Structures are given as structure tokens and as C-alpha cells.
Amino acid sequence: MTETLRLVCAGDRFISADLLARALEAELGTDSGTGAPGPPTRIARLDSAWPTSPFADVDGVREASGDPAALAALARGAHALVTHLAPVTREVVEAGRGTLRVIGVTRGGPVNVDLAAAAEASVPVVHLPGRNLGAVAEYCVGTMICAMRGLPAAASGLARGRWDAEGFRYERTGLELRAATVGLVGLGAVGARVAELLGAFGATVLAHDPYADAGTALRAGARMVGLDELLAGSDVVSLHARLTEETRHIVDAAALATMRPGSLLVNTARGELVDAVALDRALEAGHLRGAVLDVFDPEPPAAGDPLLRRPGVFATPHLAGASTQVAEESAARIAREVAAVLTGGRGGGGGQGV
Template sequence: MTTVLAAGDGFVAPELFVDAVREAAPERELTFRTLRTGWPVEPFGPVGEVHEASGTEEELLAALGDARIAVTQMAPFTRRVIEASPDLKLISVCRGGPVNVDISAATKAGVAVSFAPGRNAAAAAEFAVGMILAALRRIPGSDAELKAGNWRGDYYAYDNAGLELDGATAGLVGYGAIGARVARVLRAFGARVLVYDPYTDQAKAAVDGVELVELADLLRSSSVVSLHARLTPETTRLLNADNLALLPQGAALVNTARGGLLDYAPLPELLRSGRLGALALDVYDVEPPPPDWPLHDAPNVITTPHLGGATKQTAHRAAGIVAADVARFLRGERPAHLANPEVLDAGAAS
């Protein structure tokens, strides 16, 4: 009998994990422990040395017991938790990257760590396109004005009118699964799409009908810029005061990827000066933003509370991806999405 901990939360519930693992491995005798952390009602944050985690080390240790496998989204698998769980052999995280796991500690302890790339690509791409349209056409602001009793006919005046995607130049910073989906939609609207991504080659860009350019060229040419890069030391504050000044007057900027990609300090002045015509944000340098955050009262800003991946399909897809890797592990096969493949020699899982 193999014990599995299903450490879910308010988005991917423990029961969703349990059902997905049972469906993926119907032939195995499994017993389940469950834990539900407070996310998303309670914001995630650092726990110990890991980032973007929910819950405490103490409650996770109490739930783990003798579990050999853990499936989770946000639970904090810190060095302390891993070292205190000698029975644990696999942690499967249903996120695009296992940022809530101390990979070094897991590797040292012989614990394989798998993750779920692409789980929210469709949801995040659709949300980004929605934010782009909302920013270009002032949809949330005009809705709020009308509900407040203000008929803003002046929004139809030429100086206040929005922009179409048809014939516009859109710049995408990052061209992974999400960026590529966004590009397809923008091209269907009739936009010319520029891409900055050092890891994408010209051949792929040509097939997809997008143009690979340097970041400075993208910023100079794009009436709307949308961020889709991963956050790494190299991409931290990739967009900053110096290069944001290259944007055409009145450009729109959309960040639905990671707050750390963008330097938020220059944004209020860029909005007030009109260099930025609109700003749409789903992610922030501090989440949630504090009450005195300067962008709360800056003009033409759309803000949402990190909802890009929030669809029911994403939750089911995420649970299914990790459950498939759990089933592989139980059959003695290598999981498909390993963060530390060196832990498992060929045929080592059992």
C-alpha cells in the first residue's frame, strides 16, 4: 500500500488530486492523506527558503506522515520538511515550475520533483488578450464611469479614442507556450507581431508568422507590449525606466506574467506624461499591492488580482498532469516532467 499526500488548496482541491491519481493509477493500492492550504484567499509568499508557497511547515509535516508521494500546488516543501520526511520519494507540483520546493534539498535526499508545464497556457493566453483589448479600448474605465452616472461621450473624441489591433504592431516579450498562443490570436485580429525571446529561433518565428527582434526595437515599434517571459535573474526588471522610455507616445503595456519582470517605480510618471496610454496588470512586485500603492490613483490603469490562470479547466488539467507523472512513477517509469532528473537513474523508480 502506497500513501499519497494530496496537499491542495481553494483552487486545486485535495479531492481533485485524489480523483485524478485514482483515475491515472486504477490498478494500484493507494491510501490518501489530505491537506488544504489557505490559498487563494490567503496570498502566497515565501516560506523558509522557498517562494510562492501557502501554508506552514508544521501543518505540512503533520499531514505528510509516512507518505511516499506528495501532490500539491502551493504547499511549502522546504529543506526542513524534506529532511524530516524520510519516506518521501516523489513531490509532484501542479505548476509551471516547482518554486515551492527546495530542489537542492530534494535532490540531496533522493526525492524526485516533477511539475506541470503548460497547465494554464490556454487560460493565461486568453486572459492576456482580454487585458490587451480592455486596455486599448478603455473598457473597464468606461464601465466604471457609466455605473457612477457619468456618460463619457468625450471618450469618442479623437484625442481620447482607443486603438484597434487590426493593423497595429504588438510586441511580445517572451515566446513560450503562452506567448505563442497570444501571437496566434493577435495575428488573427490583423496585428503585426514582434517577439523578443533569446531562446526562440528565426525558423520557428517564420513558421508562426512573427518577427524576432531585439528588445529595444520591439519597444520603439509597438503600440501595445505584453509580457510573457519567465522570471529569472536575467529577466528581473527586464523592462525598466530606461527602456520603457523607448515606447511610442500613448502605448499600452500589459503584464500578466510575473511582477518581477517589470520595474514598477517609473510607471506612474509614464502614465501621467502620456508615454504610457494604458497599463493593464495582473501581477505585481508586491502581492497584494499596499493601500498607498501609487498606481491605485494613476490614470488609465487596469488591475486584477493575479487571475490569469484561474479557470476550472486549468485546475483539472493541472491535477491530471501531475497524476499522470505519479502513475508513471508507480509503474517504475520516469515521470515526464522532472526538475531534478539526476535523482532517478533509468528504472530506479518503483
């Protein structure tokens, strides 16, 4: 008799449990090798209120949303647990010990999983590096265009009844991308995609990344340079670095002073990469034209954060990676990874076992 696979799908209001369940059912429904029906499944569903309720650090895991006790109750006897933001704590992993074969996380990094507990229980964790690179890259390029041309402030003024024809004054006009030099701090999956898009506009692209090789830069159409050269030579500086002790406040007062006068800073990576106080001072002094900020430290920012009131700041509430494609494709990709483990395969290469 074929074993019934017990699956737990823990979603939210972006990647729902139903979306995860449908993807798993589609992936497990037919044996790709023989065309025969796949194993029967029984799926438990649980959704958190995120993003209506913010995520938080929970019982040793980060950026999680949901109740660990409720998730642990569903994990008992489960063969797979698939989630976006649910807190896969030690309690949850221990509840699934003996039956749990794989944990799937639809994120670039599984920070909401207790990886040590999973390793101790011999449960592999698969996740999706670069899962939202398309959405983030398009956000970066789109907001660069808007901010360089002063469009957010102009639109806000018009909504308040102010027709600002002064945007045609020469000193207020901004560059087109084909005339701009854009510096990318970090040339991973997102940074490389941003470079490719910028190349289509005719921009000159510089990149700084100690871990990227010359081949990556060549394929992306970027020229590798030192950080100081990038800061001094770019009309736009866009951050795509991971947060480490070395990169925390990589854009500090000294870095901002090195940036070209009238340049633009874009941060869609991590708020902690930028010294916010130093950035506010650089904007107040008029050294920078403006900033595009989708991430903050902390999140959400304080209501009185002066950066949010700066007319040259285009700020959004961590939305760069939000798209229909990210939700649907993440569910489909993680379903393939999880199904491969459950059926004896090795996954499609996008996951990471622990």
C-alpha cells in the same frame, strides 16, 4: 500481496486536495497496459486557505501556503506527495525519507519545494511547465482589447452614473488588433500562444527573446527583433519573460521612453520586470496610453500604490492564470506524472526530475 500506495494531497481553494485525490485515483485505478485493477491507495488530504490567505516564503521555499509541520506529519511513510502551493521544506522531505518516491507540483516551476533537499534524498520532483498558458494568453488578448478601447474606465464611469459619450471622440478611440503591432518580450510557451491568438485577429506580432529560435517564432507567426526595435515599433508591449537578474526592471525609464507614444504596456509575468516608479511617471506624463497589470512588486501592492489610481491602468489581483481548466487539467496532468513514477514509467514529458 499488492503494496498499498500512501499518497498525500496538499491542496488549497483553487486546486483542492479532493481534486488532486480524484485525479490520482482515476490515474492509478487501472493498469493502462493490462486493464487490471491498479494498486490500492490510501490518501491523506490537507488544504490551506490560499488564496484567502496569501502565500509567503517559508523555511527556504517560496510562494508557499500551509504549515510545514502538519505536512511533515503526513509525509512520514508516504510514497508520493502532490501539491499546488504547500511548503515542501527540508523538514517535509526528511520526514518522507526512505519511503517518498516522488513529489508532484501543479505549477510551472516548483519554487515551493526545497529542491536541494529532494535531490539529496533522491526524490524526483515533477511539475507542469506552461500549465496555465491558455488562460494567461486569453487574458492578455482580452485585456489588450479592453484597454486599447478604454473600456475599463468607461465601465467604471457608468457604474458611478456617468454616461461618457466622449469615448467616440476621434482622439480617444483606440486601435483594433488587426491594425495594431504587438511586441512580445519573451516567446516561451505563453508568449508563443499569445502570438498565435493575435495572428487570428490580424495583428502584426514582433518578439524579442534571446533564447527562442527562428522556428518557434515562425510557427507562432512572430518576427524576431531587437528589444529597442520592439519597444519603438509596437502599439502594445506585452511581457512574458522569466525573472532573472538580466530581466529585472527590463522595462525601466529608458525602455519606457523608447516605447511608442500612446502605446500600452501589459504585464502578466512578474512585477519585478517593471520599474513601477518609472511606469507611474510615464503614465502621468501621458507618454503611454495605459497599462494592464496583473502582477506587482510586492504582492499585494501597497494600498496607496499610485498606479492603482491611474485611470489608464487596468489592474487585476494576479488572476490571469485562474480558470476552471487550469485547475482541472493541472490535477489530471500531475496525476499522470506521479502515477508514471510510482508504477515504473518515466512520465509524460511535462515534468522535471531532480
